[in-house]
Amino acid sequence: MSYPDERTPQEWQAVLNKEQFRILREKGTEAPFSGQYDKHHSEEGVYTCAGCNAPLYKAEHKFKSGCGWPAYFDALPGAVTRHTDSAFGMQRTEIVCSNCGGHLGHVFKGEGYPTPTDERHCVNSVSLKFSPDDPETGKSEAK
Numbered sequence: 392m393s394y395p396d397e398r399t400p401q402e403w404q405a406v407l408n409k410e411q412f413r414i415l416r417e418k419g420t421e422a423p424f425s426g427q428y429d430k431h432h433s434e435e436g437v438y439t440c441a442g443c444n445a446p447l448y449k450a451e452h453k454f455k456s457g458c459g460w461p462a463y464f465d466a467l468p469g470a471v472t473r474h475t476d477s478a479f480g481m482q483r484t485e486i487v488c489s490n491c492g493g494h495l496g497h498v499f500k501g502e503g504y505p506t507p508t509d510e511r512h513c514v515n516s517v518s519l520k521f522s523p524d525d526p527e528t529g530k531s532e533a534k
């Protein structure tokens with residue numbers, strides 16, 4: 392797979408901290424209930440990729456799943472790419488940032504959450520950065 396942002400592992404190591412590198416570039420997982428955004432809720436704003444800053448999820452996509460990681464029922468159009476992940480003898484759907492290929496987490500379907508898609512994007516907080524909308528400057532215009 393190739394992505395628009397083609398930085399090498401060495402280049403990523405220079406801009407990411409150890410934990411970000413482990414999760415984004417080596418497909419790690421943070422401990423449940425440990426992430427900075429697990430219980431983070433905001434009316435407005437956008438979650439961007441912690442690696443390349445591409446916008447991934449809007450605040451309104453987030454819901455309380457109780458699973459221990461930030462959960463989203465949908466992503467910004469085209470922002471995340473899905474792959475089949477057969478690691479650990481399971482068939483799961485891995486999600487990565489469409490811009491840099493950074494590992495975000497997995498998508499689970501049909502779990503019965505009361506959301507419009509019945510999908511749960513289970514994302515590591517470490518893979519994300521939150522930026523609140525700033526109505527003063529109109530910085531975020533993607534409404």
Ligand SMILES: [Zn+2]
Binds near residue numbers: 440
């Ligand atoms: Zn990215």
